[in-house]
Amino acid sequence: MMDYQKLLVVVDPTTDRQAALARAVKLASANNASITVFLSIFDFSYEMTSILSGQEREAMREGVVAQRKAWLDDIVEPFKTDNVAIETEVIWHNRPFESIIQHAINGQYDVIVKGTHEHDKLKSVIFTPTDWHLLRKAPVPVLLVKDHDWPVAGKIVCAINVSSEDETNQSLNVKIIKHAKKLAKQFDAQVHLVNGYPGTPVNLAIELPDFDSHSYSETIRYQHEERITYLANAYDISSDFCHVREGLPEDVIPELAEKLDAELVILGTVGRTGISAALIGNTAEHVIDSINCDLLAVKPDGYKSPLDEA
Structure with a gap:
């Protein structure tokens, strides 16, 4: 799963400069x-051209595909290099994200790599960009590439969620760290763990005059730090590289990524699909627009894409 033996690179047809391919x-x-x-x-x-026969339309389509x-x-x-085999594939399909995911599933790819840029906040409410669909529905890890370089001895940030102790969440944390460790070894990078914990609920402080919000906050922080340290020790990550901050993950993660x-x-x-996805969005989606570096999104084990027909 973490071998990165088969990579599916999605190109941007509007530019000759392909950061994702590089x-x-x-x-x-x-x-x-x-x-x-x-x-x-x-x-x-x-x-739409009704003047053309089906055969002529097909010929025109084939012409466009051949051109691209x-x-x-x-x-x-x-x-092209001696130790990397590269082939190309052009497909005529009216929904790019579907063709990408189906190709990834059918070809048993290990990771989808795609260039990204800031999304127009208003447009993304009405038109869900391909990136968002890939994050939600691709069963394989998705690497969204920006222009930020990967230097030697760089830093990889793992966004860890320890507020829930259910098995799916814990195994996802482990998966994130394993991806980071593999890439860190290949690129001689440091692995950092980051976690955002919730602040004191305002209504509690108002409704309960004797409520000690400071000690409540300290208890939550201590609990999160303890769980992060446990994970760090298990995977041989220095406690100096563990960052627990009060705040929402979509604020805490970009802040730390920029600082480091x-x-x-x-x-x-x-x-997530449907109404909950439209209204709540996804931490990953908020983070994409706020960070100036690459983002690798991984799904829990056993996740099955709604587009997987098998």
């Missing part, structure tokens, strides 16, 4: 891995 080649080179560079395209105008394939092959050429000048944040994401 990052994937770096990841793959140490593992003798294979990369598929993937582009999903669709042009509604070709589907040639462009993709040119993009890929400079990245981290190259990568790794967090767990649970696939």
Whole structure:
């Protein structure tokens, strides 16, 4: 699962500069891995033209696909090395995220790598960007790449959730740390654990005059620190690299990532769909727009994508 032997790289058709491909080649080179560079395209105008026969439409589609394939092959050429096999794939599909996830499932890929940029906050309420769909519905880890470089002896931040002790959550924490340790070894990086804990509920302090909010807050902090230290010890991570802060994860994680000048944040994401996802959003989604480094999102073991038809 954490071998990164098969990487699916999603390219951005609007630019020749492919940060995700460059990052994937770096990841793959140490593992003798294979990369598929993937582009999903669709042009509604070709589907709407009633003047054309089905055969003519098909021929035009094939022409567009061939054109994009040639462009993709040119993009890929400079990245080819002896120990990384790269192939290209162009698919005609009207929903990019679906074609990406289905390709990842069918090809049994280990990770999806995709370039990202800041989302327009208003638009993302109406149109859910492909990134968000991938975070929610892809069964494999998703690496969203920004322009921030991965230096030698850099820092990887693991967003750990210790407020719940259920098994799914605990195994997700372990999975996050294992991904971080593997990448840290490959890139000679430090692994940091970060955790945000909730502050004192205001209504408690108001309704109970004798309520000692300071000692309540200290107890919560101590509990979180204890659990983080336990995890750090189990995976040989220095206590100096454990960061427990009061606040929401979507505030605490970006703040720490910026302070450390981290190259990568790794967090767990649970696939939520429907109304709860639209209203509450997902910590990962809030974090994407607030960090200036890469983000690796991993799902709990046994997660099954709603798009997995098998």
